[in-house]
Amino acid sequence: MRVIRGLEKARNVFSGPVVTIGNFDGVHLGHQVILSRLREDADHRGVAAVVLTFDPHPVAVLRPEAAPRLLMTLGDRLAALSRCGVDATVVQRFSKDFAAIEAEEFVSRYLVGVFGAQKLVVGHDLNFGRGRRGSVESLVEAGGRHGFAVEVIRPVVVEDIVVHSSVVRRTVASGDVALAARLLGRPHIVRGRVVHGSGRGRKLGFATANLRPKTPLVPAEGVYATRALVDGRTVDGVTSIGHTPTFGGKETVVEAHLFMEACDLYGKMMSIRFIERLRDQRKFDSPQALAEQIARDVERARAVLAASSA
Structure with a gap:
């Protein structure tokens, strides 16, 4: 699996990939369903399966007093993503400046401008952009405007959890x-x-x-x-x-x-x-x-x- 440090370094690297976005701490069963679908759809389209993840964890930047103790180091997270068949992971440094990017700008600058994504495969609870105002619903709307598909994966439930x-x-x-x-x-x-x-x-x-x-x-x-x-x-x-x-x-x-x-x-x-x-x-x-x-x-x-x- 290729690891790219920073979104700008991923510009023009991919040709119409299938992309997912998230922290992926633990790479748990819910993540695994998303990654399996990512891999399946990328294979169907003949393109790369790409993960966009963040380091440090956003909460550690925005609310450091509430920063979680993570299940994995970044290195272990990347190794787990590789085992799930991901072709490339882009690790974006999360900062207050990055968090201030409006949701629509995030879509146009990165999902369209950097990745040129054909499709996004995302979890049901995805939020992105300034104030977490970007949602699954707004991503679907943006996909209609920019020409990429969005597939939303339902939550995984184990023992009613x-x-x-x-x-x-x-x-x-x-x-x-x-x-x-x-x-x-x-x-x-x-x-x-x-x-x-x-x-x-x-x-x-x-x-x-x-x-x-x-x-x-x-x-x-x-x-x-x-x-x-x-x-x-x-x-x-x-x-x-x-x-x-x-x-x-x-x-x-x-x-x-x-x-x-x-x-x-x-x-x-x-x-x-x-x-x-x-x-x-x-x-x-x-x-x-x-x-x-x-x-x-x-x-x-x-x-x-x-x-x-x-």
Whole structure:
């Protein structure tokens, strides 16, 4: 997939592409339906399937106090878009100046002037332009004037929940990673580098890999059945997120006990898929009591992961 940084750099690059617009945080099931239709229609027309996305997230610019912790880094979002068959993604830097562009100017300058789009495939809740005044309805009207088609994709509903990035973020933040996986179409992934920790896990008989997350949003404090990709291997395990209350810790840490022989993972990148929440964090009376609980966590995680293909 080609990545183009900035709309002006995309001028005259494409010939009548099919385009979609959005933040695509998480690339969840709703996004996947849009992207599948984008790919299908682009193939039918023999043109490129193009995504226009934004960085940073618009809320982080317009209302920084309400900026969401995102499900993905930009790099992970681009990788996910590529896996969905997108030919090119244009990443537009979002700023207050960009946000001030009127909806009609956005259409004429970019959708027509830069892309020369034949068709837009968009979600039902699309808003764009100054004050979010541009809507699906106004986009359809603009298409009639400028000569491009617009297809509006209906929302995806899972278990009576309308799938939306904000809903998935709340679900992950609450620790319900099993539901989050059903909304995403895959488990939520936290990626980061393995760093040195306190070494307490090893002393308890359960060595852990401590992760410094790059992924902005990690699940709520708790203990989870997880599946990690590290050093070219997929390894089951138990991951604890919390501040080590038994030892009086204050800093939140992500520690993965992997079901594999001990080896040196320091400095390596690791991706952790969160399959199911096992329990809350809690303070134990002694390290021995904690070790006994970890043994029970491991046993339960093995059963959960044996039944999961995620």
